[in-house]
Amino acid sequence: MRFNHAEQLTAALVGGAALLAAGPISNTYAAATAGGVGPGDSGYNLSVNTTATSTTAFFAATTTTGATANTTAEFTILGGALELDAVPDFNFGQVAMATIYDGGDQGLVNNTVSTDAIVATSKNNSARDGNTTGLLAVNDLRGTGSGWTLKAQLGPAFTTTDKNAASLSGITLSLSGSATAQIGNADVVDLLPQAPITTTATTIATAPAGHGLGKTAWSLTTTKSATLHFSGETNPVVPNAVYQSDITWTLGTGA
Numbered sequence: 001m002r003f004n005h006a007e008q009l010t011a012a013l014v015g016g017a018a019l020l021a022a023g024p025i026s027n028t029y030a031a032a033t034a035g036g037v038g039p040g041d042s043g044y045n046l047s048v049n050t051t052a053t054s055t056t057a058f059f060a061a062t063t064t065t066g067a068t069a070n071t072t073a074e075f076t077i078l079g080g081a082l083e084l085d086a087v088p089d090f091n092f093g094q095v096a097m098a099t100i101y102d103g104g105d106q107g108l109v110n111n112t113v114s115t116d117a118i119v120a121t122s123k124n125n126s127a128r129d130g131n132t133t134g135l136l137a138v139n140d141l142r143g144t145g146s147g148w149t150l151k152a153q154l155g156p157a158f159t160t161t162d163k164n165a166a167s168l169s170g171i172t173l174s175l176s177g178s179a180t181a182q183i184g185n186a187d188v189v190d191l192l193p194q195a196p197i198t199t200t201a202t203t204i205a206t207a208p209a210g211h212g213l214g215k216t217a218w219s220l221t222t223t224k225s226a227t228l229h230f231s232g233e234t235n236p237v238v239p240n241a242v243y244q245s246d247i248t249w250t251l252g253t254g255a
Helices: 005-032 097-102
Strands: 082-088 104-107 135-140 148-154 172-175 202-207 214-219 226-230 247-253
Touching (some): 082 247
Antiparallel strands (some): 104 226, 148 247
8 A cells, every 4th residue: 555645744743733732722721720710718829829930829810700819908006195285375364453353254365375584474484385276185095985084273373473463362264165076976075164273173074985085175265265263352463463373284094
């Protein structure tokens, strides 16, 4: 029998091509289903792939749904403190002599007090924390929601640098203002005008448990925000003398 060499060569090439085609088809199918479309589980996941060139596991996007993998985002909360952030100064302007002797009230004029050492007995001496914006602010960053209490206290007396003038005592201070709260109901931490501030620490605001989280602030800038109460002085008073007293603010934990 005579063989046609051309026909034999053609048949061999066709057979080889068929084998080559069969190999990639099989490998492609295996690669496409190695991990399915994901995401991973305890038995098969992508956590072993730590470099871009080392991919021993994968999920294949074989449909329009695509491949899915899950990773984790994490953070840790750093606990904060219960902060007293801002306390204001109060200037009550010129008080009439009749109010000093007969008694009466004097409302707030502004939040800028005298700093000149010639007349200042408190500002920049025993008191350096007050601001000129009227801001009173507490910031509870503990995250516990256990509440807090804010107290205020006047110094023993209002004093002046004028050596011919006596110190004035028996004066009280009242504060009134609505709070703005970062979290929760601000009404529960409004200032308490019914509790005059004396020479003894007086509670002026309380945040019950579950309230007062984050920043709580008051803007004490209007005439009614702060009021001095004069009970009636019996000692000689020198006109135009500047009187100052410390206000001590104390923020404590718990309501």
